[in-house]
Amino acid sequence: xxWMYFPICALILFPEALTxxxxxxxxxESCHDAEFKAYAGSEHHLGQTSCHDCHGGxxxxxxxxxxxxxxxxxxxxxxxxxxxxxxxxxxIRMHYQRSPHFEKFDQxxxxxxxxxxxxxYHQVExxxxxxxxxxxxxxxxxxxxxxxxxxxxxxxxxxxxxKMQTMIDDRExxxxxxxxxxxxxxxxxxxxxxxxxxxxVSHAINKEDVKKIDGEAKPLVDxxxxxxxxxxxxxxxxxxxxxxxxxxxxxxxxxxxRASGRVPKE
Amino acid sequence: xxxxxxxxxERRSGLNIAGLWGAFATNFNRKAPPHxxxxxxxxxxxxxxxxxxxxxxxxxxxxxxPTPKExxxxxxxxxxxxxxxxxxxxxxxxxxxxxxxxxLLFIARDFWLAAYKFPRDWAWCFSILLFGTVLGFGFxxxxxxxxxxxxxxxxIATEIIRxxxxxxxxxxxxxxRGGELVSGETLTRFYVLHILFFPGAFxxxxxxxxxxxxxxxxxxxxxxxxxxxxxxxxxxxxxxPAFPRLFSKQWVAVIVxxxxxxxxxxLGPIPIGEKADPISVPDLLKPEWYFLPLHQLTKYYDVWICxxxxxxxxxxxxxxxxxxxxPNRQPGKRKKWMAAAxxxxxxxxxxxxxxHLSGRERTxxxxxxxxxxxxxxxKMTDDSQDTRGPL
Numbered sequence: 001x002x003w004m005y006f007p008i009c010a011l012i013l014f015p016e017a018l019t020x021x022x023x024x025x026x027x028x029e030s031c032h033d034a035e036f037k038a039y040a041g042s043e044h045h046l047g048q049t050s051c052h053d054c055h056g057g058x059x060x061x062x063x064x065x066x067x068x069x070x071x072x073x074x075x076x077x078x079x080x081x082x083x084x085x086x087x088x089x090x091x092i093r094m095h096y097q098r099s100p101h102f103e104k105f106d107q108x109x110x111x112x113x114x115x116x117x118x119x120x121y122h123q124v125e126x127x128x129x130x131x132x133x134x135x136x137x138x139x140x141x142x143x144x145x146x147x148x149x150x151x152x153x154x155x156x157x158x159x160x161x162x163k164m165q166t167m168i169d170d171r172e173x174x175x176x177x178x179x180x181x182x183x184x185x186x187x188x189x190x191x192x193x194x195x196x197x198x199x200x201v202s203h204a205i206n207k208e209d210v211k212k213i214d215g216e217a218k219p220l221v222d223x224x225x226x227x228x229x230x231x232x233x234x235x236x237x238x239x240x241x242x243x244x245x246x247x248x249x250x251x252x253x254x255x256x257x258r259a260s261g262r263v264p265k266e
Numbered sequence: 267x268x269x270x271x272x273x274x275x276e277r278r279s280g281l282n283i284a285g286l287w288g289a290f291a292t293n294f295n296r297k298a299p300p301h302x303x304x305x306x307x308x309x310x311x312x313x314x315x316x317x318x319x320x321x322x323x324x325x326x327x328x329x330x331x332p333t334p335k336e337x338x339x340x341x342x343x344x345x346x347x348x349x350x351x352x353x354x355x356x357x358x359x360x361x362x363x364x365x366x367x368x369x370l371l372f373i374a375r376d377f378w379l380a381a382y383k384f385p386r387d388w389a390w391c392f393s394i395l396l397f398g399t400v401l402g403f404g405f406x407x408x409x410x411x412x413x414x415x416x417x418x419x420x421x422i423a424t425e426i427i428r429x430x431x432x433x434x435x436x437x438x439x440x441x442x443r444g445g446e447l448v449s450g451e452t453l454t455r456f457y458v459l460h461i462l463f464f465p466g467a468f469x470x471x472x473x474x475x476x477x478x479x480x481x482x483x484x485x486x487x488x489x490x491x492x493x494x495x496x497x498x499x500x501x502x503x504x505x506x507p508a509f510p511r512l513f514s515k516q517w518v519a520v521i522v523x524x525x526x527x528x529x530x531x532x533l534g535p536i537p538i539g540e541k542a543d544p545i546s547v548p549d550l551l552k553p554e555w556y557f558l559p560l561h562q563l564t565k566y567y568d569v570w571i572c573x574x575x576x577x578x579x580x581x582x583x584x585x586x587x588x589x590x591x592x593p594n595r596q597p598g599k600r601k602k603w604m605a606a607a608x609x610x611x612x613x614x615x616x617x618x619x620x621x622h623l624s625g626r627e628r629t630x631x632x633x634x635x636x637x638x639x640x641x642x643x644x645k646m647t648d649d650s651q652d653t654r655g656p657l
Binding site for chain 1: 346349350352353510511513514515517518521522525528529532533
């Protein structure tokens with residue numbers, strides 16, 4: 001009966017092995033290795049959006065045929081990604097459908113310009129600094145001479161989104177370090193409002209909105225970034241002194257204790 | 267040099283400075299019992315933290331403004347604009363927690379060694395009163411940053427006094443709040459209590475405690491009767507003079523506790539929340555950790571019962587030397603009291619842990635559990651949380 005201990009221990013250590021979600025991933029992974037590798041670590045994966053959330057089907061089926069039944073809502077590929085992604089990302093879909101990007105897509109000038117053109121299929125990425133640079137620069141080059149379409153990358157509002165997101169992340173860091181937010185509270189509120197608008201605007205790509213946000217955000221961003229930088233410097237200076245202070249005072253304590261221990265009893 | 271200076275003062279004022287110094291020196295030259303080691307450095311550690319609190323508080327006073335309009339902004343100004351202001355503020359906040367923790371250890375040590383028995387009984391009473399002033403400092407000091415948590419936690423704490431204290435409680439609540447509700451009046455009152463009343467009370471209790479404890483030295487392990495019969499010198503003949511061994515340990519304790527204060531302030535600072543808004547109440551409101559057990563108790567019983575229990579426990583602790591009159595000091599010979607203290611400690615810790623967990627979500631072995639306000643764990647289903655947002 002000793003062999004029984006192994007599965008029992010395994011279940012105690014990995015109780016999630018019993019859940020359907022885990023099973024679904026491994027079942028899909030057994031055939032769709034490449035897709036699963038792309039999906040692993042993506043924003044959808046981190047947000048616990050699983051294979052069948054997009055593709056339907058039966059994740060618990062053991063046989064291949066049973067897993068891909070159309071009766072279970074299975075859909076292998078999608079004709080219209082804007083409609084399909086828009087089932088969950090409803091707000092984004094509405095804004096995108098009003099954008100010049102969508103018009104181009106609709107007119108079949110760029111027959112590939114849909115959600116997946118920038119956001120990819122399985123490895124859905126977080127929109128970071130490098131993400132914008134890679135994706136926007138495919139068409140909106142930084143150098144005006146190389147410009148393929150529209151306006152240059154440096155002029156578009158997404159640059160400010162990056163800056164502001166970095167700054168808001170920095171503020172979270174500052175708050176976690178105990179710095180108060182009040183004196184910049186109003187700025188932060190305004191920035192958050194602007195940032196909320198930028199999501200839709202960057203999908204709707206309305207030139208007037210972009211200009212407005214650009215004008216509002218730039219001075220704020222520059223001023224606040226400067227303040228944050230000086231605070232970070234002050235913090236790291238003090239932090240770097242901590243270890244030497246510990247070492248000196250602990251050595252002093254040891255010397256003090258040893259010296260006092262040498263005094264004879266009487 | 268010192269003697270000349272002391273003599274000059276005595277000639278002009280009649281104050282015997284040399285005699286006062288002699289009173290200090292007696293303590294160091296007198297033999298300490300053999301068990302007095304690191305456990306008898308706690309008082310010095312508390313003193314060091316108190317000095318750090320005084321210094322940081324003094325520096326904060328230059329910038330802090332006790333009005334509802336300016337309080338939060340002035341604290342933000344301290345952290346954002348004043349050079350090293352954030353460090354001073356964090357040292358003050360960390361110090362307020364550290365001093366309570368050290369004081370609890372101090373009281374536990376005195377209880378364990380029965381240092382509350384004659385002739386150190388009055389000194390124990392002043393230790394407890396000192397601890398009371400430390401808690402008072404924390405209670406009135408918490409509202410000063412005027413953030414969301416401070417405002418609503420003070421509302422609840424004063425409400426407990428109002429609901430549980432009967433007519434005197436209602437009167438005290440109104441007196442503390444400066445009206446029917448927590449407002450700018452409350453802030454000003456708590457500010458004055460924090461910077462004038464409690465420092466005075468602390469120093470007063472400290473001086474009285476020192477006067478009553480100093481002549482008797484560190485409590486030996488022998489019984490009260492034996493100490494009285496043979497005298498302190500005889501029962502501590504096995505020990506060594508406090509100077510320099512215990513004295514150097516006490517200074518090392520001071521160094522270590524100040525290092526902990528500094529490290530905590532830099533690496534684990536306590537953030538300040540959003541500005542106080544009387545209309546919107548935060549979801550999870552909890553008092554400071556040392557008030558958690560009492561706060562949790564109010565969830566199980568009527569508030570007045572909790573107030574009566576806490577008043578009775580405080581009174582029992584304060585008058586302990588006059589209730590426990592047995593001469594024994596060895597923990598093994600005071601089993602009844604040790605058992606009572608054990609039960610009290612267990613209940614307090616349990617209430618504290620339940621108070622900490624209540625209303626929070628935790629994951630144990632892949633299972634999400636939410637603790638109700640009374641601390642009962644409830645398993646969460648997947649439907650109760652949707653991770654996908656519309657955008």
